[in-house]
Amino acid sequence: MNSVSIPITTQGLQVACSACNLRELCMPVGLSDDELERVDTLIGARRKVARGMPLYLSGEPFQSLYAIRTGFFKTEVISEDGREQVTGFQMAGELMGLDGIGTGNHNCDARALEDSEVCVIPFNRLSELSREIDTLQHHFHKVMSREIVRDQAVMMLLGTMRAEERLAAFLVNLSQRFASRGYSATEFNLRMTREEIGSYLGLKLETVSRGLSRLQDEGLLSVSNKNIRIHKLDDLKKAMSPRC
Amino acid sequence: MNSVSIPITTQGLQVACSACNLRELCMPVGLSDDELERVDTLIGARRKVARGMPLYLSGEPFQSLYAIRTGFFKTEVISEDGREQVTGFQMAGELMGLDGIGTGNHNCDARALEDSEVCVIPFNRLSELSREIDTLQHHFHKVMSREIVRDQAVMMLLGTMRAEERLAAFLVNLSQRFASRGYSATEFNLRMTREEIGSYLGLKLETVSRGLSRLQDEGLLSVSNKNIRIHKLDDLKKAMSPRC
DNA sequence: GCTGTTCATTGATTGCGATCAATGCGCAAC
DNA sequence: GTTGCGCATTGATCGCAATCAATGAACAGC
Structure with a gap:
């Protein structure tokens, strides 16, 4: 029935986005079979991150976004004078790394709060593909926008x-x-x-x-x-x- | 010398993006002449906003982004229980309205702090054009990402x-x-x-x-x-x- | 000109959350 | 089982910013 080829990575069996149980959370709805197949090629690899280990650190060159498959993360900003601020907690289906696009370097640390696994999404590939698939483009813009709205809600919380x-x-x-x-x-x-x-x-x-x-x-x-x-x-x- | 046609709007003489003195702030660099010409068609119209008046209000349907040409704005979120939080102050060359993409409705109020003028950028047109012009696409993604980083800096400020x-x-x-x-x-x-x-x-x-x-x-x-x-x-x- | 309103400044007091400090619990290492 | 460490809880005290209050300055409208 499902003719989509399942790529294999060094991490073990790859689950295609089209077959992922988190599909509703990270992927746009309404893709054609053909489009779905191309979106499946987005995921470069999976990556496991042990509890306490960083997924990326502030200052590292930005290459990819990460979709959480399993586990739990925190992101935190560390200012020049040493102050630390946790800016969010992320769970399965959520996208991390958006802060790196602007400067080309990550602007916060992301650390696993428990043993976790992420899908690596090369940003170049996402950009290309979202130029071809309207739905994907719009979905991506929505995700970024929602992140901004979420941050504003936190500002409200902290401020009032x-x-x-x-x-x-x-x-x-x-x-x-x-x-x-x-x-x-x-x-x-x-x-x-x-x-x-x-x-x-x-x-x-x-x-x-x-x-x-x-x-x-x-x-x-x-x-x-x-x-x-x-x-x-x-x-x-x-x-x-x-x-x- | 400059063969770009200058569209006229009801607001008066239109200044094309290619000739705008804020170009370095809001536009990507490195566009070809042809691309620049197409980007010029992005701006639907100009809109003047008198001091104290809203550019948009929370809940209104989201259609367009706004680039500030002159003036000064604030954005504020009002929570259900009536608490208000100013989430930012925006000045010439900055982009407003990004928060509306996610839900299709604006999520904050934007008000002019002095008599101002904005360029109206229909989001549909921007989406289309950024599918065709890589540089524009990347520039737009950078702007959104920077907004996220800015919000994180405010969280740091409020938190620590x-x-x-x-x-x-x-x-x-x-x-x-x-x-x-x-x-x-x-x-x-x-x-x-x-x-x-x-x-x-x-x-x-x-x-x-x-x-x-x-x-x-x-x-x-x-x-x-x-x-x-x-x-x-x-x-x-x-x-x-x-x-x- | 005067009047009313909005905004800013300054003083006095209060209260919430930070800080300091001590104790207790859970869990991993040995 | 014991030890040690990280984490959580609770109490006592302190300090910063909120609140309450009053005055003053700037400005628009009449």
Whole structure:
């Protein structure tokens, strides 16, 4: 039935995009069979990244984008004066490396928070192909635009929200992203430390810890180390707003 | 000598991109004459926006990008619970509206801070043309990527910097952008109110006011209402780092 | 000219989150 | 099992920026 050839890489068996279970997340819909086959040629190789290891580092020459197949990443910016800021947490189906296009070098570090695997997408090939396939071009533009909107939402969070509101917003966001991948919206394991959460949310790790305890005391959720169990998702959403 | 036809719009005389003095800022370099001519056809029309008026509002259908020809804009996000956050200030040569591509609707409000004029770039046309002209495609991708990097820098600012450091970073950034447009790096007029600066930097307007007074007391600059005169640009850059 | 409004500055006080500090838990190495 | 280390929690205190409040300056409209 499926006549698409499955390329083999040194990493092992290659799963073509057309057969990937993350297809709805990273690929545009509405491609013809012919187009799908060409998009399959986009993926240069797979790459495994062990927990704690970098996918790329700031300053490295930018060549490729990366689509996460399995695992969990963080991206962080380190300023000249040594300050670190986690700028995002990425999970399966999400695209990394967009920040490198502008300068030709990566502008942040990307590190695996657990053993992970990514699809390497040579940017040259993507550019070529998106010139030929309208749908792919538009999809790519959408992905970049959504990244900008996401960043603006984080700016709003950092600029206007109080510690507990930030925490609630963070958890609700994670919940939704797990849910859209078919996992439970109400129970999941955090892959990052309190310190990394704090960096992302502009808080100290102690404040994150206290905030989680507080949400637990209010009965909205249970925390056990990295395990989160949300009891009242609606109330948690309300806790994102002031004067809850 | 110049055989490019100059289209006329209802707004008055059209200046073609190829003849625009902002060309280095918004257009890719290295286009052939033929390509330049086609890029000239990108601009649908000009549009004047009076001070205080919106260029677009959140929720409106996204059709076009806008390149600022003259003037000054702010973009702001308004959350469901009514919180406002200024996400950026834009000046001549910069592109607005990228946030609308992802959803097909604008995701923030864009308002003129002074009487301004923009070039309207229908997104459909840009997509088509960037499929034909590699250089244009790559330039557009770079612009989007730089926007992402810029947003990450703001996240760093909001997440890790203290009030006075934020203010210094803000002023240094403005200074550089004025300088790259041929204006003075050390004297300029702010187009935005203290409240708008505060919203952008995650501070209250009083804190902005105090911070400026403090920088003035330290002899780094002079403030007179909206007029800023920087005396020690190097020291101001140092004030962006902790323990100055 | 005066009046009203918006914006900016400055002072006094409060409160949230950072900092400092100590304890406890979980997990890997041996 | 024991040791050691990283991570999380909780308490006490401090400091910066938010808040409250009042005054002053700039500017548009009448």
